Amino acid sequence: MSTDLPESAVPPPTDSSESSSAPTRRTFIATSTAVGGVVLAGGVIGGTLLGPEEAGAAAAAPSSRVSLTVNGTRRTVTVDNRTSLLDLLREHFDLTGSKKGCNAGACGACTVLVDGHRVNACLTLAVRMEGAEVTTIEGLADGDQLHPLQQAFIDEDAFQCGYCTPGQIVSGVGCIQEGHTGSPEEIREWMSGNICRCGCYTKIVRAVEQTAGRK
Incomplete structure (x- = not known):
């Protein structure tokens, strides 16, 4: 019986000099891990290792x-140049009335007025507010006298959980100032960027109508 192996099963000849110089998978991973640890520990800039404080x-x-x-x-x-207007208001100025809902500009809970115009504070960089005039829900009342739209929300019972209410009210003020209160349908259209998970839309529209002098 022949003991010769088929050609496909015969291992290729090895060159001792080549095997000793070429990196194996194991040595490559070990070397990469070691270098990565050095970079994380100290940091590398321009090929120069930095200490922890310099790296920070x-x-x-x-x-x-x-x-x-x-x-x-x-x-x-x-x-920090990456700070949003919402975080500036809440974390630096302790004005927590503007809420962080989706943090993506989709719910309107963070709505504030910038130079009289409605903006989503979560999408607006604070560093772009140089010289701007910002009005939040805390700035609408005159002392103990509520803004007419704040009072209208109470009169119409236009909220349930209240989380979206500050943004709804500020957006409603902007809607009125912009003159978009010709009909309930127009109010709904121009308030559509403000989401109410409790579904108080009908009463919100009534509150805006009341404040705009339509009732």
Whole structure:
């Protein structure tokens, strides 16, 4: 009986010099892991290893100084350039009336007025607010006197859980100022960017109508 192996089963000849110099999968992974650990620990810039403090400073995001008027008060602050207007209001100025809902500009819970126009604060960079005048839900009332639309929301019972209410009211104020209150259908169209999970849309429209002088 023949003991010769078929040609496909015979292992190819090895070159000792080639096998010793070419990296194996195991050595490649080990080397990559070691280098990665060095980069994470100290950081590499321009081929130079940095210490932890230098690496942290190099990785720090740039910041800018911005001055704006919020609810009639001039405010100046230095913020990370990536900070949204919503986070500036909530985390730096402690104005938590504007809510963070979807954080993607789809629900309207964060609506504020910038120079009289409605904007989604979650999509607006704070550094772009230099010289702007911002009005939040906290700035609508005159002392203890509620804004007419705030009172109308109470009169019409235009809320349930209340989470979307600040954005609804601010958006309603903008809608009235823009003159988009010719009919309930027009109000619905121009308020469509504000979502109410409780479904109080009919009463919200009534509140806007009442404030606009239609009732």
